[in-house]
Amino acid sequence: MHAHPIIETEQTQVVSPAIQPHIQIQDLNIHIDGHHILKNINLSLPNNSITSIIGPSGCGKTTLLKTLNRLIDDTKGVQVSGSVFVNGEDIYAPNAEVTHIRKKMGLLSQKPFPLPMSIYDNIAYGPRIHGTRNKKELNAIVETQLKNVGLWEEVKDRLDQSATRLSIGQQQRLCLARGLAVKPEIILGDESTSALDPISTQTIENLLVELKKDYTIVLVTHILRQARRVSDYIIFVYGGEILEFGKTEEVLLNPKHEITRQYVKGFIS
Amino acid sequence: MLRTRLIKNAIAKQSSFVLLLISLSVVIIIGIGLTFKSIPLFESFNIWDLLTNHVWAPMKGSFGFLPFIMGTLSVTLVALLISCPLCILSSIYLTEYASNALKNMVLPLINVLAAIPPVLYGVWGVLFIVPAIQSYIAPLFGVSTSGYTILAGGIVLSVMIFPIMISIMVEVLKTIPAELKAASLSLGATKWETAQKVILRKAKPGIIAAIVLAISRAFGETIAVLMVCGNVSKIPTSIFDAGYPIPALIANNFGEMMSIPLYDSALMFSALLLFVIIFGFNLISRIILNRLEGKHNG
CATH class of the missing domain: 1.20.5 (Single alpha-helices involved in coiled-coils or other helix-helix interfaces)
Structure with a gap:
């Protein structure tokens, strides 16, 4: 769990796009109960763009995403080695403060999990934890974030109702707004539309595309068409390794690796 | 076929x-x-008089059940005040913080605690809790007492309901989805903030159910409480007074002094009273639980 000196290993086959990195992963290896889940990951994620992580089930996509906000810490029997730099700060350094790191990253999970409280309190939860107590300020945050995700008009008259009464698509937008309320720099999405109907999916996708001007967005998805629609860059993970990383069109239309080609054509899933 | x-x-x-x-x-x-x-x-007698009269003197034909009702309620209340916070925090520690090794060690131990016969808890109370109250705890508050008090009964009882409370609460907390915790953690909340504001809130119906089960057990617990709480038929005015819970009344007197008129019938009435208290209590808590669940899922 200690920081390695910054050296590019020769095993790095992946050439990162030439954009200043927001998130940089170095020599990351993850073992869970002795299984080597992620192998020697070296990666620089570009700012203000959407990067999709694709790959077959069980390849380590979600694990890779979870290492970015250290939610991986809560997995039993996990061992992490290597570094993840966010704005040049190693989040796996011994003195790194995990709540501070997580505040920088909004997480949008597979299914919406609204907190067991009102719509208003769901949004205000994060800011309150980080010290905002002023009612006016909180009101303003709630309104702005709900407008951000296009939910304000739908819920403004029932902010004090339980968030579980919203439709599942509305819940997912609420969860996105909840994440944005703590002013993150990065948005992580873990198959965030897999539980949604096509229209809600489209709403979320459009939102993400809109948000990328202010945020760096990393999505895990198993839907290739979605990766093509929304992402600027694609990472293809296979068997715990990154086989390919590049611009969306390059990876999808002109993959360098045979396995990527087969996956893209739908021969492997 | x-x-x-x-x-x-x-x-x-x-x-x-x-x-x-x-x-x-x-x-x-x-x-x-x-x-x-x-x-x-x-x-x-009229029922209302029986319930509100505070003089228990069967020889003189006076049957007041108020001291016993108050004895039962106060011992149970003290037990709850001690055990609820302890059990809630212990179960949060076990599910959210503890390592697997510790969990695997503690949970079986709690089941052992549940299997100890009540009379042993009574003996433990007489040997340790009663003297401790007499010579250390009561003097702290400037009270002199024999140690056989409501407080002693409450402490013994609280230890007796620990196991059932903790094991149910642990089961309840285990059902909270990991993603819900992740949602709170990923907003930068600490584990404690998550436990307080999200997990406990979500688990509220289950935790109340655990408390209800424990209370039902506490109401009826007889032998251990009888051994330590003094058995004086007077309405207790502080936790350092002796008390006389209904189960103890029945256990101490049933089969004796049956020659006194109406005594037999009075003991049966006290049993009925206990039955009604437990029944009504379960009914009320069922209604509260239904409301809570409706609020969460609706």
Whole structure:
């Protein structure tokens, strides 16, 4: 769990796009109960763009995403080695403060999990934890974030109702707004539309595309068409390794690796 | 072949239904039996007087149940005040913070605690809790007492309901989805903030159910409480007074002094009282739980 000196290993086959990195992963290896889940990951994620992580089930996509906000810490029997730099700060350094790191990253999970409280309190939860107590300020945050995700008009008259009464698509937008309320720099999405109907999916996708001007967005998805629609860059993970990383069109239309080609054509899933 | 199988099925269905009816009818029969046996007392006294009179002097024909009702309620309340916070925090520690190794060690130990016979808790109370109250705790508050008090009963009782409370609460907390915790953690909340504001809130109906089960057990607990709480039929005014809970009244007096008029009937009435208290309590908590669940899922 200690920081390695910054050296590019020769095993790095992946050439990162030439954009200043927001998130940089170095020599990351993850073992869970002795299984080597992620192998020697070296990666620089570009700012203000959407990067999709694709790959077959069980390849380590979600694990890779979870290492970015250290939610991986809560997995039993996990061992992490290597570094993840966010704005040049190693989040796996011994003195790194995990709540501070997580505040920088909004997480949008597979299914919406609204907190067991009102719509208003769901949004205000994060800011309150980080010290905002002023009612006016909180009101303003709630309104702005709900407008951000296009939910304000739908819920403004029932902010004090339980968030579980919203439709599942509305819940997912609420969860996105909840994440944005703590002013993150990065948005992580873990198959965030897999539980949604096509229209809600489209709403979320459009939102993400809109948000990328202010945020760096990393999505895990198993839907290739979605990766093509929304992402600027694609990472293809296979068997715990990154086989390919590049611009969306390059990876999808002109993959360098045979396995990527087969996956893209739908021969492997 | 098919015919026999169908017949077997029909027999199984009918016989399990009959067995269910038998076990349910036991409850009803107990209720009816107790009421029936209490009738002689009702013929001489009005129920309201029995419940509000605080003089228990069977020899003089005075049957006041208020001291026993208050004794039962106060011992149970003290036990709850001690055990609820302890159990809630312990179960949060076990589910959210503790390592697997610790969990695997502690949970079986708690089951052992549950298997200890009540009389041993009573002995432990007499040997340790009662003297401790007499010579250390009560003097702190400037009170002198024998140590056989409501507080002693409450402490012993709270230890007795620990196991059931903790094990149910741990089961309840385990059902909270990991993603919900992740949602709170990913907003930068600490584990404690998550436990306080999200997990406990989500688990509220289950935690209340655990407390209700523990209270039902506490109301009826007899021998251990009887050994430490003094058994003086007076309304307790502080936790350093002796108390006399209903189960202790029945256990101490049943079969003795039956020559006194209406005594037998009075004890039956106290049993009925206990029955009604537990029944009503469960009913009320069921209603509260239904409301809570409705609020969460609706």
